Amino acid sequence: MNAEELAAAVEGAVPGAVQAHEDGLDMPTLTIAREHLVDVCRLLRDAHGKNFLSAVSAVDFLGYGDEVAGYFGTESGRDINRTGSWGTPETVAPPAKRFAVVYHLAHVGDGPPERVRLQVRVDDGESVPSVVPVWPTADWHEREQFDLMGIVFDGHPNLRRLIMPADWDGHPLRKDYPIGGEPVQFTDAV
């Protein structure tokens, strides 16, 4: 099933859900409105056999296309690598819908996996509904993206940091998070 057919099928069952679709290099890719995400996931799982959630990823598009890989400085500080070869010292205006949360779905059973990619675009601070009720495996995937990218998943039963320490400051995989150095801890205790 190509992206257009899939988009039509999803749109038929959940009107207003599909914002864009493309065939992609490897699998059909649908951009879903975040308020319809859970409905679309249920539909794909029950009516289209996508019983397997491979992964939940999040992508930060701050500065995307500017060809500066790495890290953009921030005004707020925490900016030990301010200049140098790691990135630009400037701040960049965040693009509209800065983050993408990407879901890779597959069919597990007999035959090929027939993968589908869903993505939801959100701004900083906007939340995404949790798909744990649809695929329980999303539990740690969503916690990981909350931890490292700062995406809030609405309705997640246990949304805490998973990989970084519980008292960590910031979300390391964001593009405005410094890649070198970290604030000295315990200085106020000296």
Add this chain to the structure above:
Amino acid sequence: MSTTERQSAPVVPLWTPAVIPDGAPSKIDPPEGEDLITVNFGPNHPSTHGVLRLIVTLDGEVVVGLDADIGYVHTGFEKNFEQKTYWKGIPYSPRMDYLAFFANELAYVGAVEELIEIEVPERAQWIRTLFAELNRIHSHLIFLGTSGVELGAISLFFYCLRERDTVLDLFEMVTGVRMHDRYPQFGGVAEDLPKGFYAEAKKFVNEMPQRIDEYLDLVAGNAVWEDRYRGIGVIDADTAIAMGLSGPNLRASGVPYDLRRAQPYLAYDKLDFDVITSDRGDAYDRLMCRTREMYESVRIIDQCLEGMPSGPVLADDRKHVLPPRHELHTSMESLIHHFKLVTEGFRVKPAQIYYPVESPRGEFGCFLVSDGGTKPWRTHFRAPSFVSLQSTAMMAVNRYVADLIVVVASLDGVMGEADR
């Protein structure tokens, strides 16, 4: 001294399938009650294959609540990839899952190859297949050996490490190093197989099935293994799929899902092998699935050795592939290409790709986003250990704490990969 009567928590009978708990599937809250103690299981414990911390609430000897804490070996691989040109990312990838290093490299290299649309020569695909299977044997041997150590049986570990050494010798012969080889390159593999490799590998192929027979003699009929692994950590097919299990963990529950068959990559569609499944989904079946998979890997290696086509091992594409070393002394163009590739790197069209491979632990996928520059915009790895360890709580709860060790071991998690 008087003994007090004490009601302990009920232990669920063997063969009770795991049920996904309400709320967070990876966490089970202990019931209200006195006499409960909370114990840190880890982060350093021999049976965790790394640093997995389980916060276990015990009622006597029975696990009644469990929460897992990971991240102790988080090293920011994904962030690091964003700072490196595509070439320089290759040595990073095998260091995630240090037991299935080759599968990790294949996922990353495969994803980039899809993006730059480079044609990989046939022979390189076969060589990669060969080493992917050698690597599978390597990983399963460590699993099998350590699963014995967890029960206090040391001897199997030595046998397994003996064969593992042979596998690593083969890696060393071809790649120069025993692990973390950086052997797959964009467009092929770094070097062709050396002289004498065929004979050595053939010797391994002829010997290995007998060795696996020996392991099975030690394990399959052994009362200790039977008693400790049978009926523990049972998970049925639907629950396993819902929990995202893949690889041997899923196949032990009766789902014949193997990416080598379902979504063939490399040369797997030209090879004859069976997908090993079991139907009971307990720790013992997961153990046996992996052990019997080694027979199939040996079969694949044998077919690779016999059917290996001749030809180049690296694509002829100077915009993406490093030129041969000897040309640098004589060819100006090669020197320029080499310089450009090593310093600036090549550009990749803006796109997204998800490239999964069947690692020894299951579906290992590389999700790569490119913005058109010379470095990946975002890499994310779908780590099968990360996913499978979520099922620890539901498998271990209401069972003895000794069974918890078996559950964790049978899921075969590698923390380097789970934490990345």
